[in-house]
Amino acid sequence: xxxxxxxxxxxxxxxxxxxxxxxxxxxxxxxxxxxxxxxxxxxxxxxxxxxxxxxxxxxxxxxxxxxxxxxxxxxxxxxxxxxxxxxxxxxxxxxxxxxxxxxxxxxxxxx
Amino acid sequence: xxxxxxxxxxxxxxxxxxxxxxxxxxxxxxxxxxxxxxxxxxxxxxxxxxxxxxxxxxxxxxxxxxxxxxxxxxxxxxxxxxxxxxxxxxxxxxxxxxxxxxxxxxxxxxxxxxxx
Numbered sequence: 001x002x003x004x005x006x007x008x009x010x011x012x013x014x015x016x017x018x019x020x021x022x023x024x025x026x027x028x029x030x031x032x033x034x035x036x037x038x039x040x041x042x043x044x045x046x047x048x049x050x051x052x053x054x055x056x057x058x059x060x061x062x063x064x065x066x067x068x069x070x071x072x073x074x075x076x077x078x079x080x081x082x083x084x085x086x087x088x089x090x091x092x093x094x095x096x097x098x099x100x101x102x103x104x105x106x107x108x109x110x111x
Numbered sequence: 112x113x114x115x116x117x118x119x120x121x122x123x124x125x126x127x128x129x130x131x132x133x134x135x136x137x138x139x140x141x142x143x144x145x146x147x148x149x150x151x152x153x154x155x156x157x158x159x160x161x162x163x164x165x166x167x168x169x170x171x172x173x174x175x176x177x178x179x180x181x182x183x184x185x186x187x188x189x190x191x192x193x194x195x196x197x198x199x200x201x202x203x204x205x206x207x208x209x210x211x212x213x214x215x216x217x218x219x220x221x222x223x224x225x226x227x
Binding site (some may be wrong): 049099101102103 | 115154218
């Protein structure tokens with residue numbers, strides 16, 4: 001079964017700062033990759049996904065992620081965060097019809 | 112986007128009682144739904160896959176007699192925590208893929224279960 005690692009569970013940064021959240025996975029087969037966001041009091045929402053093609057994926061709200069197959073990574077980035085980006089971010093990997101999640105990154109953006 | 116609802120959003124019960132949690136796909140049919148459990152500061156752990164018209168598939172380590180799953184229709188799956196104990200206290204989340212594949216799942220808002 002696949003596993004997903006997210007580091008730095010708590011991230012605190014100021015508005016306009018750049019954000020990068022790391023995601024590494026272990027799985028030997030073909031994978032689909034996802035980043036989900038959970039805003040306070042809300043359910044999980046899809047930020048972006050990678051299935052195939054261009055490894056640089058652009059999602060909603062200015063987020064992007066890059067799939068680097070050789071590094072088994074799918075890091076999430078945003079050049080300039082806003083206070084409204086305060087949320088928990090989960091990386092997920094689907095392999096063999098099973099979706100595995102990382103432990104999440106709690107991101108707090110200070111106005 | 113597709114909407115998945117859960118009911119109740121919060122439930123507090125006494126130890127030894129059973130609690131039923133409903134998961135509904137509001138604007139699409141789902142032959143499959145997934146049940147997850149999330150502990151504080153932990154990732155979502157898949158508990159079981161709910162299949163309409165057949166038995167649920169449980170992940171290793173999940174007691175099927177403890178966590179009863181019934182996929183009653185193409186829009187409803189229920190998770191019943193039987194004889195609940197304090198260690199069952201957790202956040203339970205369901206999800207459903209909208210299309211025939213599993214490429215994108217839509218998540219419910221979750222149910223916070225507290226067992227006293």
